[in-house]
Amino acid sequence: MAGPMAHPRFSRREALQAGSVGLLGLGMNHLEELRAEATAPREAQAQAVIYIFLSGGLAQHESFDMKPEAPAEIRGEFKPIATRTPGVHICEHLPRLAARSDKWALVRSLTHPYNEHSQGHSVMLGGRTPLPAGFNPSQPLPTDHPSIAAVAGAVCPMRNNLPPAIVLPEKLIHRTGRVIPGQFAGHMGSARDPYFLSCCKFNAASYGAWPEYGFHHQRGAENPSSLAFTAPSLALPAGLNRHRFERRIELLQSVADQQHSLDQLAEVAPFDRFQQRAISLLIDGKMRDTFDVTSADQRSLDRYGRHVFGWSLLLARRLVEAGVSLIQVNLGNNETWDTHGNAFPHLKNYLLPPMDQSVSGLLDDLDERGLLDSTLVVMAGEFGRTPKISHLAQHYAAPGRDHWGAVQSVFFAGGGIPGGTVIGASDSQGGYPASDPQTPENMAATIYRALGLPPTATWSDQLDRPMPIYHGEPIPGLI
Numbered sequence: 001m002a003g004p005m006a007h008p009r010f011s012r013r014e015a016l017q018a019g020s021v022g023l024l025g026l027g028m029n030h031l032e033e034l035r036a037e038a039t040a041p042r043e044a045q046a047q048a049v050i051y052i053f054l055s056g057g058l059a060q061h062e063s064f065d066m067k068p069e070a071p072a073e074i075r076g077e078f079k080p081i082a083t084r085t086p087g088v089h090i091c092e093h094l095p096r097l098a099a100r101s102d103k104w105a106l107v108r109s110l111t112h113p114y115n116e117h118s119q120g121h122s123v124m125l126g127g128r129t130p131l132p133a134g135f136n137p138s139q140p141l142p143t144d145h146p147s148i149a150a151v152a153g154a155v156c157p158m159r160n161n162l163p164p165a166i167v168l169p170e171k172l173i174h175r176t177g178r179v180i181p182g183q184f185a186g187h188m189g190s191a192r193d194p195y196f197l198s199c200c201k202f203n204a205a206s207y208g209a210w211p212e213y214g215f216h217h218q219r220g221a222e223n224p225s226s227l228a229f230t231a232p233s234l235a236l237p238a239g240l241n242r243h244r245f246e247r248r249i250e251l252l253q254s255v256a257d258q259q260h261s262l263d264q265l266a267e268v269a270p271f272d273r274f275q276q277r278a279i280s281l282l283i284d285g286k287m288r289d290t291f292d293v294t295s296a297d298q299r300s301l302d303r304y305g306r307h308v309f310g311w312s313l314l315l316a317r318r319l320v321e322a323g324v325s326l327i328q329v330n331l332g333n334n335e336t337w338d339t340h341g342n343a344f345p346h347l348k349n350y351l352l353p354p355m356d357q358s359v360s361g362l363l364d365d366l367d368e369r370g371l372l373d374s375t376l377v378v379m380a381g382e383f384g385r386t387p388k389i390s391h392l393a394q395h396y397a398a399p400g401r402d403h404w405g406a407v408q409s410v411f412f413a414g415g416g417i418p419g420g421t422v423i424g425a426s427d428s429q430g431g432y433p434a435s436d437p438q439t440p441e442n443m444a445a446t447i448y449r450a451l452g453l454p455p456t457a458t459w460s461d462q463l464d465r466p467m468p469i470y471h472g473e474p475i476p477g478l479i
Contacts, residue, residue: 047450048371050327050376051380052329054331056338058380058381060409062385064409064411065426066080077344078091096356096357104412106421107409107424107443108424108426110410110442110443111407111437112440115403122135123382124380124381125147126147127471128440139181146185146186146192149194151188153192165195166319169308170330188459199311210223214227287322291315293314303361303365309354316362326447331358343389343401373415373416376416376417376446378410446479
């Protein structure tokens with residue numbers, strides 16, 4: 001134990017991080033991202049992935065794998081419609097996506113063994129079917145598997161002063177305030193947590209694509225007044241004029257110079273390299289405009305929708321254009337897609353229409369800008385829904401479907417995938433894979449391949465041990 005006069009010894013990196021937090025208002029995680037480029041592998045190519053995550057679990061029967069010939073208690077209330085691809089039918093409440101089936105593909109046979117939300121989040125956000133030792137569904141742990149976003153953030157290069165991977169518009173938090181595990185860096189270390197771009201303040205009553213399509217699972221249409229989509233501000237803090245800002249920069253440099261004289265380890269690149277990147281985000285007007293999606297031009301807002309789904313996917317497209325490698329977009333908090341009851345009115349009125357609009361808008365926008373071929377779009381939830389409709393009368397006025405990990409449909413578009421393709425099939429009741437089963441590992445490998453990462457790519461844990469990125473093969477027929 002140190003004596004009463006002993007002082008803790010900080011590394012140069014730690015001292016500079018601590019100083020920067022107070023002077024520029026940046027968090028430790030942000031500066032770790034700025035530092036990451038110094039040691040990150042360079043295998044990743046100039047390609048991007050947008051991973052749309054439907055927390056709660058999308059019902060395959062009410063979306064991309066309808067069973068019109070099954071008994072009523074299996075097939076449900078919705079009708080199938082033809083898509084642009086002969087022989088491929090999807091839900092009647094997804095007409096825009098049906099008209100664009102030449103741009104997307106389906107995997108109807110992804111499977112894992114879990115029917116609990118946190119377990120499903122872990123495997124579908126991390127691409128690892130085995131749960132980590134000691135997994136706790138009630139809280140994230142440092143022993144959890146890293147998320148796909150965390151891995152991409154660790155190994156992909158930084159471009160234009162932006163993190164390689166960003167999660168938006170908010171962390172996945174249950175209405176009780178419990179933060180859902182599986183979305184962080186786990187045993188990579190918390191410094192490698194994904195960069196969460198918070199555009200929404202947590203609200204226990206937020207469901208769906210508010211304000212236009214906001215609802216409550218039990219009460220129907222609802223838009224709490226506290227809901228707001230706010231673009232992160234990159235403006236200088238109030239009262240901090242250019243002169244004062246320059247003085248803070250000089251003070252930061254003074255801290256760096258003094259620390260260098262005390263710490264000769266020289267473990268990182270010169271601080272001014274990372275300092276300048278943080279500062280540039282604050283003064284780059286073009287970058288500030290990137291985040292201001294609610295003030296986008298009318299054509300873009302009409303295309304994507306004036307709601308949280310549309311704003312989030314418009315921001316994702318802008319981040320692709322700005323150079324971010326992977327953007328995870330959480331469409332709906334509080335496990336929005338958890339349609340145990342009132343499923344058919346809620347899907348028809350509040351969930352499928354805005355998803356149909358915003359995802360279709362994203363595909364059109366990427367295509368028009370020449371970005372679709374180099375941007376893979378993936379859409380999945382933590383699991384599918386039970387083949388048989390259930391009625392939890394004690395909670396819901398109308399029936400729905402329960403959790404079901406055995407099979408779900410996963411949507412893929414862009415990134416060079418052949419449009420109009422359907423891979424795998426579920427059985428006649430939509431309960432289990434009938435052919436070509438795929439795993440979360442295969443989905444993750446498809447994402448990593450789209451990012452240009454070779455099969456031998458690794459990341460390093462906190463003990464500097466190399467860990468494999470791939471735990472499966474990319475899905476044949478997609479990439």
